[in-house]
Amino acid sequence: MPRPGKNSYSDQKPPYSYISLTAMAIQNSTEKMLPLSDIYKFIMDRFPYYRENTQRWQNSLRHNLSFNDCFIKIPRRPDQPGKGSFWALHPDCGDMFENGSFLRRRKRFKLLRAEHMACKSSPMMHYFHHQGKLSGGHHEHPGPAAAVGRLPHFQSYGSINCGQSGGFKHPFAIENIIGRDYKGVMTSGLPITSVMHHLGYPVPAQLSSVVNSMWPHVGMLSDSMSAIPVSSEYAPFGVSMKGLYHHASGQTLPAVPVPIKPTPSMGPMPGLSGLPSGPSQLCSSSSMLEKNGSDPLEGKGNAIHPALLLS
């Protein structure tokens, strides 16, 4: 409902959690990683609601970045001066929004304790980020995944996600957007297009467009903000996504926000048996473990093995 003196619907709170907003920003970046300030900018550019009370929501967003293992921090290289690190999505945080809701995840993505430990003791992030120099990218910051293909670390890292039948299930993977039918089109367990891209695989424009249009307010890669008119309303997902479905698959698919797929169990958990023993995991931003040595899951009454949360 338009309010007098206000911009139509655009100042309403978008139907996205901070996690999905942040993921949205990161996914929409060419390098699939952004500094904090750019995440702010992305959100404010697209969602007028967040042009106010910046202190409040930005604090919340920072809290989310640190608290949630689905976000990984990528240090700047010395030749990339600036404030803060880059933030990227942990590629193994798949299916966070598999219920079709961008407000609430089915399960919080949590890294294994071992992953936390390994991350803290490994300079790998620095290393592979440094390797990104070799990617030949002309962008100001080489992508985190740019070096993945070159690094044994990352091959095993990828194997966490892709090596098994369950496969890589990025929350913003095509399957999670348009349903499992797409599995037949994509190679089983293929990572998100961004990772494909950074690994040097050609990403079909079709897929890319799907990924980039999964949120009504997200434009195509590298699109200028101005090219994407800030929607005057937060249209129900069904509207834009329906068209998206048609465009993407050419077949009729259910419109969201109906749960995309009711698959509570995805079979064997990718991480359970396939976790590499080496320091091949990415670092989570959370440093709870190194600080007090306690399991972040302890004391929360969670009897489930952490690995089971990686669904």
Place this chain on the structure above:
DNA sequence: AATTGTTTACTTTCGA
């Protein structure tokens, strides 16, 4: 000094 990042504690919201 401002920004960025981490952590704790608490409240609110939502789904089962």
Place this chain on the structure above:
DNA sequence: TCGAAAGTAAACAATT
């Protein structure tokens, strides 16, 4: 109704 996810506030450290 209850538990978990999400949101908020705030203290504090580190960095630029």
